[in-house]
Amino acid sequence: MAHIVIPYGTSEGQTARISEFIADVLRGHGHEVESLDLKHADHLLPGGCDAAIVGASIHMGKHEAYVRDFVRTNRDALENIPSALFSVSLSAHGDMENAEKYVSEFEDETGWHPSRVALFSGALLYTEYGFLKRMVMKKIAQDSGSLDTDTSRDYIYTEWDGVRRFAEDFAAGLGQKAVQSNL
Numbered sequence: 002m003a004h005i006v007i008p009y010g011t012s013e014g015q016t017a018r019i020s021e022f023i024a025d026v027l028r029g030h031g032h033e034v035e036s037l038d039l040k041h042a043d044h045l046l047p048g049g050c051d052a053a054i055v056g057a058s059i060h061m062g063k064h065e066a067y068v069r070d071f072v073r074t075n076r077d078a079l080e081n082i083p084s085a086l087f088s089v090s091l092s093a094h095g096d097m098e099n100a101e102k103y104v105s106e107f108e109d110e111t112g113w114h115p116s117r118v119a120l121f122s123g124a125l126l127y128t129e130y131g132f133l134k135r136m137v138m139k140k141i142a143q144d145s146g147s148l149d150t151d152t153s154r155d156y157i158y159t160e161w162d163g164v165r166r167f168a169e170d171f172a173a174g175l176g177q178k179a180v181q182s183n184l
């Protein structure tokens with residue numbers, strides 16, 4: 002059993018939901034999992050953790066600045082344990098090239114090059130946005146051609162099967178490492 006930490010940044014809550022989903026999958030594999038909302042946590046990876054999955058979402062072309070700070074501060078620790086990054090954006094729903102670009106900018110800015118990276122589609126939560134944000138997001142959706150524009154409802158684009166596969170693969174990687182270190 003490994004102690005896995007999931008430090009994440011979120012603005013409207015979708016990355017938090019994805020973190021909890023990943024945590025549940027990993028717990029199902031017998032691991033002890035701790036989700037850490039970095040907005041409310043201090044900036045050190047908890048001591049004694051065996052693996053980490055960092056999550057962040059995109060707003061105006063950038064991942065949360067406090068997630069970048071967390072990764073910069075903890076880069077050495079992240080490089081010494083099995084670790085992964087998942088990035089949540091609307092670009093991941095139809096514009097993968099852009100979604101990949103956000104991650105490569107994040108890697109350049111933090112100096113961290115995680116061996117596993119996942120790009121997950123986020124959500125358009127029109128009913129939870131204030132008026133201005135709702136109008137801005139509707140315009141972005143219209144311009145994109147791949148997003149929905151009915152502001153009377155929300156749209157969740159996250160593909161939960163893909164999130165489950167990512168978590169299962171991460172757990173399988175931990176299992177292989179444990180086997181190798183016992184050889």
Ligand SMILES: Cc1cc2nc3c(=O)[nH]c(=O)nc-3n(C[C@H](O)[C@H](O)[C@H](O)COP(=O)(O)O)c2cc1C
Nearest residue numbers: 011012013014015016058061062090091092123124
């Ligand atoms: C104000 C605002 C700006 C956004 N900017 C971008 C963007 O530049 N590129 C993108 O792909 N998605 C963008 N998104 C979509 C978010 O990444 C998506 O809604 C995601 O689910 C947010 O995750 P969170 O709820 O964990 O913060 C934006 C969303 C909002 C509300």
